[in-house]
Amino acid sequence: MDFTLTEEQVLIRESLSKAFQTDYDFDKRRAVLEDAATFHSPAMWSTIAESGFTGLLAPEDSDGFGGGAAELMVVAEELARHLSLEPFLSSAVMAVRLLDLASDATERTLRMPGLLSGEQPGAVALYEPGERYAMENVATTAVETGEGWRLNGAKAVVIGADAAAWIAVSAKLEGDDVDIFVVETDANGVKRNPYRLVDGRGAADLELKDVVVPLSARLTSGGDAVAILSEVEDWAVLTMAAESLGAMECAKDLTLEYLKTRQQFGQPIGSFQVLQHDMANILSEVEYARSMVYWAAAAMAGDDPITRRHTISGAKAYIDKAARFVAEKTVQMHGGVGVTDEYALSHYVKRLTLTQILFGDRDEHLTRFLETA
């Protein structure tokens, strides 16, 4: 039993942190946030790709780093600390894992280099409008034609779809099998409605109207889609959990600092017992959340998909509660300053709110935790 990071993991964290410290401070990031056309920083994204982080989870035979859940945990925590707006989650986690799990060698050879170089980011669509977090409810259809497959349907809140060169979507075939197809975002009939998410990252709703894709675009066969997308979702949930932890740590540190410096009624507000106890509770919840991220990371290494999902969902349910508590409490303890956009806390709070929403909220994961028990 060992909870320490390997030397390699420490190096990963440090090199990532350094890249962000120099090129992505609060003001530079603000400029990215105010850019209405590109929702992230192409320069930062290049740096991330050049440093090899885009290949963190790609297998070594695809020129990836071959990292696993522990490495992802380290990276995601750090990305959240620096409030990254880059499409790491959508492309380097979800698209990479999907290609690795779903596609044959040809497709992988074709698309992995673009993911790793960062120049052809991918995205994965999990849900459809009105279906909340039920990815097994697929109304999008795929009909075989002479030239390939014709897709029709819609996908909701596809993370990173704004920046993606291609998007993986599930669609129902005749006979009700659900398979995964790759759609180029510039194909005819693909309509994206891009927007920022709560924390500033990009996403889009997706409409597919008679979109024709080649036969090779079908990544799975025989209805494997839901199992594979579930595993991709589990990776995404782990990413959210680790991001949440990173954001909680920063919100905690900012608040502790504020308690020590901010004066009211002639004394630092940290001298008030109620705020001391609040702060003790925050520290405590962050520590417990960290334990739950470890638990989730360890589960991703396991073989049994039910146990994996049970643990991932349990961890998300716990961490979402901690995230809400820390986000709401740290704002409250800051008073007015906590709600201003110009102070970093509100940005961590937004991230903590987003991580609660994406890939299943607390109620959803509590239910999944019980179902998989």
Next chain:
Amino acid sequence: MDFTLTEEQVLIRESLSKAFQTDYDFDKRRAVLEDAATFHSPAMWSTIAESGFTGLLAPEDSDGFGGGAAELMVVAEELARHLSLEPFLSSAVMAVRLLDLASDATERTLRMPGLLSGEQPGAVALYEPGERYAMENVATTAVETGEGWRLNGAKAVVIGADAAAWIAVSAKLEGDDVDIFVVETDANGVKRNPYRLVDGRGAADLELKDVVVPLSARLTSGGDAVAILSEVEDWAVLTMAAESLGAMECAKDLTLEYLKTRQQFGQPIGSFQVLQHDMANILSEVEYARSMVYWAAAAMAGDDPITRRHTISGAKAYIDKAARFVAEKTVQMHGGVGVTDEYALSHYVKRLTLTQILFGDRDEHLTRFLETA
């Protein structure tokens, strides 16, 4: 709109309080509590009956006081303040309301005087073992015989059954109608297993083995039992709500006093901000609970049984939460003293715990509140 008590209601409260103050102080009550044979004080019970409180809810044409929910609220709150162990709930609320609602004039004329004099207390059995709070699940059977009805079955945790001269029970007839029967506790085949409840009041489990009752013992016909028992239960729930309020008020007062007098680390513990805020929350919850008792009392006067039940259940769900919070928090704020039997607080805490359990817990009433919306 008016939230004040009438002069008459104030008089009721004061005369009841006076009777308890003189004859039922903490030590005298302790003696009652330690009496293994009789779970209440026959002397105090006589005083209550002589003062007319046993007839509070009985109609005037039965020589009762003809009071309603507001009067019951006042009395129950006061009984809880004095930690009464007397069978008021079982006999003066449940049995009186049952007789009034269910029985014909003959039976009422026969039994009401015994209830009012306190000499022949009654009790009402609502639930069966293993069925929790589902009074519609009746396994007890009633079979007509030449001489009357033969009853077989069991009833769970019948409040006041230890002291009762008769008990009203539901039983299923041929054809699945459920009706209410009166059983004399000294009848052949009636077995009681008496015990004290959490707060010291008496109750018993009841077994009926080939108990034969006369034809006149059937109080309802055509399966009215559940509707009538539901109304009796609603009266009991209102009693619990008002008792809970009285006990919360006392727990609050004891704790405030303790905060002001108890010294630790060289200062009264009431100077610690965390305890001040706890106390503010307690005050607040007690005020809100009081409002919910008013809401419940007002609902008992209404005509529509669904609305009545909706309100009663909503109030109980709210008040149970407040009761748990106040009980647990006041113990915590007292530290070790709070868990000792010799200090009054623990007795209020026990009462607050019991009121959460009896006649449906919070989950049950939340569900009922939703079902009746």
Next chain:
Amino acid sequence: MQLTYDEDQIAFRDEVRAFMADKAQLALGEDARHGMHLTKDEVIAWHKALAERGWIAPKWPVEHGGAGWDPIQVHIFDEEAFAAGMPRLPNFGLNYVGPVVIHFGDDWQKERFLGPILSGDEFWCQGFSEPGAGSDLAAVGTRAQRDGDNYIVSGQKTWTTQAHWADWMFTLVRTDREVKKQEGISFLLIDMKSPGITVRPIMTLDGEHQVNEVFIDDVVVPAKNLVGEENKGWDYAKFLLSNERTGIAGVGQSKSEFARLKMIAKTEKRRGKPLSEDPLFQAKMAELELELKALEITNLRMLIEEKDKGAPGPISSILKIKGSEIQQTLATLTMEAAGTYAAPFIPDALDASWNGEPAGPAFAAAATPYYFYRRKASIYGGSNEIQRNIIAKQLLGL
């Protein structure tokens, strides 16, 4: 013990309800309910309608153009207005500075200021908070130096809601630094068009511009704009804050928002079933409904006490706490109801004039911004921590 309105109150309610029905075209219905922003014109139209009816200033005495209602009537009016989807009006003039001028102002001030407040021709903002002071309102650093017929005022205010709309600002300024902090404060009315006033927007995490910093740099303010006596400003501020307490529970608005949430729960699905059939979501809804019921009845108890005794007293602190918690839970559950569609964040979509493409159901666009917005409910007007301090000291004697 009588929990329903009496005949007069019911008649009053019916009168208000009829008025609301009559003015239904002014309410922005679904848009307003879904958290869309109103234009100034829309707000003014509603203001004028109320002014015309003599209902624009519910609590002002009739001789000053008010409705002269008692607290219960004010409550009934609020409930009906919110139920009908009418917008909340900016209240810095009507509910804050207006009563102060009526009670403590001189004839010239009454003549000059009350009319434009009633007509809606002048908007006000509140210059109380200062940087670094937080809930310690008496820590006023802005200085006003008497100079002939004027005061020369310098300092800074912050969290000034709608300063960018306002024509006037009522302020606390320090006129004596030698005495206890509460004793050297004056209550001064400042024209926002005065040279030396600079308004800097503060963007908040809901993506909105509502509050501002106001820099006051050697601003010349005529001495006739001083309300009451010099150095007595703290008394007027306390009077103003105690008025703020009425209506602090926000019962009417929360009831209207709860009704909307119930509608939403009927259409939004979780695992193929509407949220109105989801046991976990329903349990949260039921608990919230009961909290709101407890607040409503307790608020009525306090209003009757206020009606009988003239002032709500410190017990209103408990209303502020639960009222704000309920507002926050309402926003939280609405956000949860939006599911995945709580994630997109498009503040522009809240402008009625926006013509971009919405993501998800109509209510979803405002759900998360509103959740963020409601974080303020437990901070402003004296944070909930301050309210608990008040309860402990003033009600419990701790």
Next chain:
Amino acid sequence: MQLTYDEDQIAFRDEVRAFMADKAQLALGEDARHGMHLTKDEVIAWHKALAERGWIAPKWPVEHGGAGWDPIQVHIFDEEAFAAGMPRLPNFGLNYVGPVVIHFGDDWQKERFLGPILSGDEFWCQGFSEPGAGSDLAAVGTRAQRDGDNYIVSGQKTWTTQAHWADWMFTLVRTDREVKKQEGISFLLIDMKSPGITVRPIMTLDGEHQVNEVFIDDVVVPAKNLVGEENKGWDYAKFLLSNERTGIAGVGQSKSEFARLKMIAKTEKRRGKPLSEDPLFQAKMAELELELKALEITNLRMLIEEKDKGAPGPISSILKIKGSEIQQTLATLTMEAAGTYAAPFIPDALDASWNGEPAGPAFAAAATPYYFYRRKASIYGGSNEIQRNIIAKQLLGL
């Protein structure tokens, strides 16, 4: 990052597990799990079995008869023992005073006291708390006056668990009143059979007699019973309290209680369905299970830190808080599971020898008393409020 036991730890766990299986007849199975009280004989039988195996004092050094285990081993042992339903042993001798005597006692004291603790022949109680001191342990009023080879001790102790069973009591006594309160305290061992000792039971709200007042009236205590130096007792007390922190999370016991609650939920019905299919009850169970999992992993993190660095440090305060909250929630849900049958209160029914008629399912009799009993979990050993003070001061620097 490796979240599972290593090979050595698994081998150790299997060894413990085999031992537990071997001694299964000593566990009182259902009775113990249902909260029935053990007789002193039953407790002693288990004590002797462990003593024989050399496992009675897990953390004592081997040369003093201990097992010499590291914190992870102690944790594994606890988990297995609780999972097998073995009773918790009184730990005032083994875990509290024993290590103090080992570290600070002289040879005579080691010779005299350690053996009977290991053999189970002498029970101990802890004379720290005094009336009116509460969580302020240094507020010691009991005085010890040196008189030749003896101390004459007078004062009063309270909340003294099992004083009515104990042969000996270790106490904090005041030997100097002129200095700071922490500096005039000594650590003295008192024979409970000494003339002048009076034990008065304190009944608690769970209907039990576990704690006592101990009156000490001019009791003559030989000076050789002084541990370490005079006036250094506070140091030894702090050492003792820091040992108390290991195992404070109560993970093993809570896991065993959770498993039992899961069984109960399968049989108890609500509205015709078992609680294990009731959405509200299941949501509470799931939340509790996750709290317990978070506690378990965090506890392991701390244990490894303790193993590596030698001491758990103040971070263990967070374990105490959550550990006690979980214990309380477990008791609360068990009470809720009992439904109507949580209402009867028959303390006698918890004696295995009782032959009255039970009311309701077997687990129900102990459910509400246990809920009451568990109220103490957030009070003793430094209340949770004190723990938060410690976190704020020692970990956060506030």
